[in-house]
Amino acid sequence: MAQRAITLRSARMLSPKVRELTFDPGSPFPFVAGQWVSLKFPLTSSEVVIARSYSIASAPRGDHTFDLAVTLVPQGPASTLLHAMSIGDEVQSAEPMGFFTLPPKLERPLLMIGTGTGVAPLRAMIQSLETVADAPPVTLLFGVRHREDLLYADEFEALAARDPRFRFEPTLSRPDPSWTGRTGYVQSHLPELLAASPEASAYICGLNAMVRDARKVLRETLTVPRDRVHSERFD
Numbered sequence: 001m002a003q004r005a006i007t008l009r010s011a012r013m014l015s016p017k018v019r020e021l022t023f024d025p026g027s028p029f030p031f032v033a034g035q036w037v038s039l040k041f042p043l044t045s046s047e048v049v050i051a052r053s054y055s056i057a058s059a060p061r062g063d064h065t066f067d068l069a070v071t072l073v074p075q076g077p078a079s080t081l082l083h084a085m086s087i088g089d090e091v092q093s094a095e096p097m098g099f100f101t102l103p104p105k106l107e108r109p110l111l112m113i114g115t116g117t118g119v120a121p122l123r124a125m126i127q128s129l130e131t132v133a134d135a136p137p138v139t140l141l142f143g144v145r146h147r148e149d150l151l152y153a154d155e156f157e158a159l160a161a162r163d164p165r166f167r168f169e170p171t172l173s174r175p176d177p178s179w180t181g182r183t184g185y186v187q188s189h190l191p192e193l194l195a196a197s198p199e200a201s202a203y204i205c206g207l208n209a210m211v212r213d214a215r216k217v218l219r220e221t222l223t224v225p226r227d228r229v230h231s232e233r234f235d
């Protein structure tokens with residue numbers, strides 16, 4: 001598969017464990033919101049080159065740059081390297097790929113369900129819908145442990161405040177006493193949110209255990225047809 005060098009243009013911490021990296025591929029890098037890139041990392045200790053996938057966290061924009069949001073996994077070689085990259089460093093990337101994308105014609109409300117950096121492709125989709133005049137209503141159910149882990153919360157709150165079609169529903173599994181919002185795992189909120197939007201298509205992204213459980217609730221308990229449940233697993 002064709003590879004090209006992409007250059008780190010800027011970076012910031014989104015939460016204690018998640019770094020956003022904005023890469024510049026230097027020329028057009030076509031992708032659809034929801035797709036991912038495969039990055040290659042040579043390990044200094046050996047001849048081995050490892051590849052890891054990362055969902056693009058931004059919609060396509062005019063300057064070709066794109067964002068990744070990367071969780072630092074303890075002893076994880078690729079995430080450690082991405083957290084250590086300096087501005088101007090390069091990494092090898094394949095062209096964007098993947099099928100976790102929205103259909104060209106959106107006929108149903110969208111119920112997006114993400115945990116941790118699983119929110120990355122959902123953020124890209126949400127950004128891509130901002131320029132669509134007749135975009136359907138979108139609910140984002142975003143689950144993390146602590147309040148400080150709510151990536152892009154300011155953005156989602158601002159969007160919800162200015163666009164009545166967008167509803168932001170964060171839930172914390174380990175809330176602090178001052179938290180007055182939803183608590184517990186995303187799965188437990190699905191019956192209520194689907195009841196509010198029974199015709200919705202679901203888009204789920206995160207680690208396998210959550211995706212498996214959320215799919216089970218939607219498909220078996222709430223009898224959502226298979227063609228309305230889409231998912232991407234990180235492990």
Ligand SMILES: Cc1cc2nc3c(=O)[nH]c(=O)nc-3n(C[C@H](O)[C@H](O)[C@H](O)COP(=O)(O)OP(=O)(O)OC[C@H]3O[C@@H](n4cnc5c(N)ncnc54)[C@H](O)[C@@H]3O)c2cc1C
Pocket residue numbers: 036052053054055056068069070071072073075076077078079080116117118120207232233234235
């Ligand atoms: C299609 C796809 C898209 C992905 N997009 C992203 C993304 O946008 N952001 C991102 O951080 N990771 C993403 N991943 C996961 C990523 O590819 C790596 O698995 C992750 O960075 C760990 O790699 P590593 O070499 O650091 O650690 P490894 O030694 O390979 O660690 C593997 C362990 O890390 C855990 N893990 C993997 N991803 C995460 C995560 N996000 N949060 C917590 N634990 C995790 C796995 O459960 C596994 O136990 C994606 C994976 C796939 C398949």
